[in-house]
Amino acid sequence: MAANAIDQTRRMLSLVTYLRDRPGARVEEVARAFGISDDELISDLNVLPMCGTSFRGGDLLEIDTDGERIWWRNSEALGSDTAQPLRLAADEATALLVAARAVATLPGLRESDREALQRATAKLETAAGESAGASSRLSVTFESEGGVFADVDRAIAERRRLWIRYYSPARDELTEREVDPIRLFAVGHTYVEAWCRLSEARRTFRLDRVAEIKLLDERSDPPPIEPRDLSAGLVQPAATDPEVVVEVGPGGRWVAEYYPHDSAEELADGGLRITLRTPEPASLRRLALRLGADGRITAPEELARSAREVARQALAAYGADGAYRADGAEAQAAPAPGVPG
Known part of the structure; x- marks a missing residue:
């Protein structure tokens, strides 16, 4: 599997050349050649048809697969010497320039690749003319990591x-x-x-x-490890993990979107009763605090009880008196004197 997005981009660029020279190539053979799984290759193939000389259609890569073989239907048209020269609309040129400048700032990019990208960006700026001026007023920043x-x-x-x-x-x-x-x-x-x-x-x-x-x-000497399959997401609970039940109100329905779960039962008040599994149930105490009045842990009882205790401690740290629901994970704090409830 690719180590990062930069490697994946390099792989997909190489994949285009590889497929052009091997019409009808077998999925398993291509995956083996690139050192990736069949599922990863199929994922790349689902992206390639959105690439081409323009995202407006008509000259995108027509690549598809039946699960066993891969076919590139218009490789000759896009790769021939008689193909039309690249033409970019103003919005296309702007998007490409902004993206190129952003990628050039990525940490971990090889210096030779960075210099090549900067040279290509300079040529594109010259060709784009007035559109380049608009792109210079836009920027993309990445996380502080x-x-x-x-x-x-x-x-x-x-x-x-x-x-x-x-x-x-x-x-x-x-x-x-x-x-x-x-x-x-x-x-x-x-x-x-x-x-x-x-x-x-x-x-x-x-x-x-x-x-x-x-x-x-x-x-660095890690033992031989099979890369995790992340196609189903980063968090993949096992059937043997402890089961936790969380009841949320309408304001807490987002929990079902962000947490893998076994079931989500509709409640009369518009909320959900969510059943999920996690190898670390104690980590959900922070979820209970975040939900506040919008949710509570109902099972297992030991986890619900510890979540209530964490809520009490949190309120005590703020010097607040609290009234606690006996069956919930959250604590309802009474408003301090002079403070609206």
């Missing part, structure tokens, strides 16, 4: 171990550990999959939760 990304990417390339200070929201604590990085990937946020020397197991770390990072001189 760039420095961490660069260090992790370097550690992977140089096969070096990392020391990190990492914040765990489930335990609400910072831990220090040494890890052997395996790959970078993005699922909403950017993560590094690594072999953790503290737990002696594979772990996934979100880059924006890394408080401090250092490259070590020790060689």
Whole structure:
């Protein structure tokens, strides 16, 4: 699987050339040649038909597959010497220039690739004329995890171990550990999959939760590990994980969209009774606090009780008196004197 989005882009560019020279290529053979799974290849093939010399249609890549073979229907038309020269509308040129400038700032991009992209951007600016002026007033910024990304990417390339200070929201604590990085990937946020020397197991770390990072001189030596299949998402509960029931009101229905769950039963008040599984039920206490009056944990009872206790402690920290629902996970604080309820 590609280590990051940059590698995936390189792979897809190479894939176009590969398929042009091999009409009717078998899916399994192409996947093997690129060192990816069949599912990852199919995912790439679903993106390629949206690429071409224009997103307005008519000259996009006509690539499809029946699950066994891959066919590129218009490779000759797009690759021939008689093909029409590239023409970009003003909005296309603007979008391309903004994207090119943003990619050029990505940490982890090889310097040779960055220089090539800057040269191509300069040529595009010249060709775009007035459109280039409009694009210069727009910019795209990335998450503030760039420095961490660069260090992790370097550690992977140089096969070096990392020391990190990492914040765990489930335990609400910072831990220090040494890890052997395996790959970078993005699922909403950017993560590094690594072999953790503290737990002696594979772990996934979100880059924006890394408080401090250092490259070590020790060689990274993770044990042979089959990359996780992330096609179903980052969080994939197992059937053996403990079951938790959360009841939410109309304002908490978003929980069913963000948390993988077994069932979501409609309630009379417009809310949901959500049944889900998690290897760390205690992590849901923070969800209960976030929901407040919009939700409560109802099972298991031990988790519901501990969530109520966390809520009491939170209120005590603010010096507030609270009235607590006996069957809920949240605490309803009485308004302080002189403060509207």
